[in-house]
Amino acid sequence: MIAAFLQRQRQRFSAWWRAPITWKDHAVGALIGGIACFWIGVLGRIIIGPLPVGLEVLAWWALGSVAIGIALGLVFPKATTCVLFPFSTIGVGGGN
Secondary structure (H helix, E strand, O other): OHHHHHHHHHHHHHHHHHOOOOHHHHHHHHHHHHHHHHHHHHHHHHHHOOOOOOHHHHHHHHHHHHHHHHHHHHHOHHHHHHHHHHHHOOOOOOOO
8 A cells, every 4th residue: 555655656756857857847846946045045054154243134045045945946946955844844844
């Protein structure tokens, strides 16, 4: 049962990966790239950079990171979606 499910999912992913890139792929890639790079840029700046850091600096880092993420999502939509999807779900929880 589980093996059949995993086999179907692998086949669906393989078919999606080999299919021509559509406008939907570009849109999803840009959205996921923007959200994920927002978190990567802001948290990366806080972790790696000197502290304390002002909100203006974080805002510029966020803006630059989002622009880079959107650009990556538009140029490489499928790869961006696969690699950055886990980072785009940071902060999204099911509640209590």
